[in-house]
Amino acid sequence: MPSTYVEAIREGIREEMERDANVFLLGEDIGIYGGAFKVTAGMLEQFGERRVVDTPISESAIVGAAIGASFMGLRPVAEIQFADFISCGFDQIVNYAAKCRYRWNAPAPIVVRAPCGGGIHGGPFHSQQNEAWFTHTPGLKVVLPATARDAKGLIKSAIRDNDPVIFFEHKALYRRVKDELPEGEYTVPIGKANVFREGKHISVITYSAMVHVAAEAAGRMEKEGVSVEIIDLRTLTPLDEETILASVRKTSKAIVLHEANLTGGFGGEIAARITEKAFEDLDGPVLRLAAPDTPVPYCPPLEEAYLPNADKLVEKLRWLARY
Amino acid sequence: MGQQVTVIAGNTMPAVKLQELNPEQVAESHERADLARRSLYYMALMREVEERIERRLYRQGKVVGGVYVGRGQEAIPVGSGLAARPSDMLFPSHRDLALYFIRGVAPRQVFAQYMGRAGGLTRGRDGNMHMGDLDRKLVAIISAMAASIPVAAGAAMAIKYQGRDDVAWVWFGDGATSRGDWHEGINLATVRKAPLVLICNNNQYAYSTPLSKQMACRNVADRAPGYGMPSVIVDGNDVLAVHDAAVKAAAHARAGLGPYLIECKTFRMTGHSAHDPADYVPKHLFEEWSELCPIRRMEKRILDQGWGSSAEIEEIHARIRRETDEAIEWAQNSPYPDASELLDGVYGS
Numbered sequence: 001m002p003s004t005y006v007e008a009i010r011e012g013i014r015e016e017m018e019r020d021a022n023v024f025l026l027g028e029d030i031g032i033y034g035g036a037f038k039v040t041a042g043m044l045e046q047f048g049e050r051r052v053v054d055t056p057i058s059e060s061a062i063v064g065a066a067i068g069a070s071f072m073g074l075r076p077v078a079e080i081q082f083a084d085f086i087s088c089g090f091d092q093i094v095n096y097a098a099k100c101r102y103r104w105n106a107p108a109p110i111v112v113r114a115p116c117g118g119g120i121h122g123g124p125f126h127s128q129q130n131e132a133w134f135t136h137t138p139g140l141k142v143v144l145p146a147t148a149r150d151a152k153g154l155i156k157s158a159i160r161d162n163d164p165v166i167f168f169e170h171k172a173l174y175r176r177v178k179d180e181l182p183e184g185e186y187t188v189p190i191g192k193a194n195v196f197r198e199g200k201h202i203s204v205i206t207y208s209a210m211v212h213v214a215a216e217a218a219g220r221m222e223k224e225g226v227s228v229e230i231i232d233l234r235t236l237t238p239l240d241e242e243t244i245l246a247s248v249r250k251t252s253k254a255i256v257l258h259e260a261n262l263t264g265g266f267g268g269e270i271a272a273r274i275t276e277k278a279f280e281d282l283d284g285p286v287l288r289l290a291a292p293d294t295p296v297p298y299c300p301p302l303e304e305a306y307l308p309n310a311d312k313l314v315e316k317l318r319w320l321a322r323y
Numbered sequence: 324m325g326q327q328v329t330v331i332a333g334n335t336m337p338a339v340k341l342q343e344l345n346p347e348q349v350a351e352s353h354e355r356a357d358l359a360r361r362s363l364y365y366m367a368l369m370r371e372v373e374e375r376i377e378r379r380l381y382r383q384g385k386v387v388g389g390v391y392v393g394r395g396q397e398a399i400p401v402g403s404g405l406a407a408r409p410s411d412m413l414f415p416s417h418r419d420l421a422l423y424f425i426r427g428v429a430p431r432q433v434f435a436q437y438m439g440r441a442g443g444l445t446r447g448r449d450g451n452m453h454m455g456d457l458d459r460k461l462v463a464i465i466s467a468m469a470a471s472i473p474v475a476a477g478a479a480m481a482i483k484y485q486g487r488d489d490v491a492w493v494w495f496g497d498g499a500t501s502r503g504d505w506h507e508g509i510n511l512a513t514v515r516k517a518p519l520v521l522i523c524n525n526n527q528y529a530y531s532t533p534l535s536k537q538m539a540c541r542n543v544a545d546r547a548p549g550y551g552m553p554s555v556i557v558d559g560n561d562v563l564a565v566h567d568a569a570v571k572a573a574a575h576a577r578a579g580l581g582p583y584l585i586e587c588k589t590f591r592m593t594g595h596s597a598h599d600p601a602d603y604v605p606k607h608l609f610e611e612w613s614e615l616c617p618i619r620r621m622e623k624r625i626l627d628q629g630w631g632s633s634a635e636i637e638e639i640h641a642r643i644r645r646e647t648d649e650a651i652e653w654a655q656n657s658p659y660p661d662a663s664e665l666l667d668g669v670y671g672s
């Protein structure tokens with residue numbers, strides 16, 4: 001039976017909790033309610049209140065307490081109810097957790113899980129794709145799985161990782177994407193991109209929900225004779241530059257796609273690295289497709305206009321194919 | 324539970340009956356009757372508008388996204404909102420819809436807002452009660468709980484700076500009091516003796532989290548002494564009790580004595596949002612609290628005190644149904660904003 005993205009994350013967390021008694025969960029409404037998106041459903045029943053800690057509405061305390069517990073040898077997995085509210089715990093993440101190891105060689109092996117992304121008509125405060133707030137902070141690992149298989153493998157790696165990991169789960173994927181999960185134990189390494197679809201003419205470098213947008217566009221371009229390769233980055237920091245450059249060297253054209261807004265988005269970083277390191281291999285400019293620089297609007301027509309989609313990507317792919 | 328009107332003072336003050344606190348507020352009987360009828364109107368209007376939104380428009384798919392209502396808590400925004408002056412600055416939270424009506428926002432604008440139409444206060448850019456209007460001195464919340472508190476503190480400091488005797492009012496839930504912003508904002512306001520009235524709707528839950536997991540003190544009001552601020556606990560399902568406490572709190576703030584906290588004990592007669600069946604709430608609590616419906620209590624009081632007849636009460640409800648029908652009609656005919664508007668308004672210049 002295929003597992004959904006949300007089931008895969010739950011499974012990954014459960015396995016790690018069974019494997020390691022130091023792993024525990026904390027966050028708002030994660031216990032009896034099972035979390036706003038039910039990621040932790042059944043965890044309280046299985047592991048009890050000692051290991052599934054319902055907290056007050058105190059994001060700064062959630063992250064800070066996770067850091068403190070990690071100093072004591074525990075492996076905290078903190079849930080932020082919506083990635084938008086991670087700002088309320090921002091200082092603890094970017095100044096406390098991120099800088100411990102470098103300053104005084106004290107690792108803070110915490111995982112901060114955050115449901116992100118739009119497409120659910122959540123409006124400006126329940127839709128943000130805010131990974132770039134963290135990719136600019138050295139010391140953090142930033143992970144955004146696009147598939148159920150990766151979601152499980154990556155949450156397990158995140159929990160085992162000895163550095164703070166910000167784990168962005170895309171809300172629109174929770175119940176929409178499914179995979180037949182590998183039998184038995186497996187992990188997916190942090191820092192390793194995946195060639196999601198092989199192609200010859202153009203590389204689309206993307207991550208999170210946009211991988212599926214890219215897949216739809218790639219299917220359409222195939223009918224037009226353009227073969228699109230899709231690189232699913234899976235992790236932004238540390239970045240798997242090798243896989244990106246290898247793909248671009250093969251196809252000689254690249255589009256970077258992300259749901260976050262354009263300016264200061266991670267796409268700029270990828271585009272810069274490609275032009276710095278594979279300029280001679282390029283047969284066209286590195287393009288970016290991202291959301292425009294506005295807050296995420298609420299009403300369906302505005303949100304639709306805001307989000308990158310297959311139509312918009314096809315347009316860019318056609319342009320680049322002709323270049 | 325707040326079965327009877329339990330007006331007890333916070334830790335810094337002796338327990339006293341509210342009537343004794345405010346003899347001047349025990350006004351002429353006809354003023355009281357007028358207040359009672361206006362309270363009933365706004366409470367019933369809020370109830371009706373939210374019923375339509377949550378139980379019809381949302382279920383019909385005409386409202387998408389998150390819907391949060393204040394069913395059973397209407398006395399709190401109404402009692403306090405009617406105690407505010409038009410020149411006071413209001414910072415509603417997510418179960419305080421009546422404040423918008425009291426400030427003259429039309430029900431049709433609210434329906435259009437919830438339906439994401441151009442006729443809504445945010446022109447479809449934001450949804451539900453995330454709306455404001457500076458001309459009406461109504462500030463839109465952001466989603467992050469308690470983020471309004473420091474902002475309201477700043478508004479109150481500005482009022483003092485400008486030498487006016489207005490007040491900034493801010494509403495929030497029990498859960499919001501766990502946020503650092505709540506504490507930082509209040510501490511700043513109390514240190515500066517800013518004219519800030521803080522109104523907590525303690526509905527005993529924050530999403531699925533009961534009070535016992537939110538705070539180790541018994542009452543939200545118990546937090547006040549730590550900031551050197553007076554507080555009072557009031558029956559949040561008694562609109563006149565809320566009103567009288569609010570009048571007193573505002574007088575305190577206007578007199579330059581600094582912030583004042585009112586904790587309104589109430590109950591969330593609904594899930595956290597429209598998609599939440601609230602299975603985690605023991606059923607008997609809903610049953611007990613439904614006996615304390617602020618609207619039915621007000622109606623009974625109006626009849627008991629001779630402040631109005633049952634015909635007059637029925638006329639209030641009939642008027643609200645008419646207004647609501649017309650408002651929905653109007654909102655449904657309001658167009659969505661055009662996608663070409665997407666990029667407008669990120670900056671002023």
Ligand SMILES: Cc1ncc(C[n+]2csc(CCOP(=O)(O)OP(=O)(O)O)c2C)c(N)n1
Nearest residue numbers: 085088466467468496497498499528529530
């Ligand atoms: C900082 C922050 N964290 C989490 C949330 C998600 N959330 C929305 S409302 C809510 C509960 C609020 O409880 P309370 O303050 O008691 O207000 P009530 O809804 O009961 O009126 C939560 C956890 C949020 N909006 N903001």
Ligand SMILES: [Mg+2]
Nearest residue numbers: 496497528529
């Ligand atoms: Mg509450």
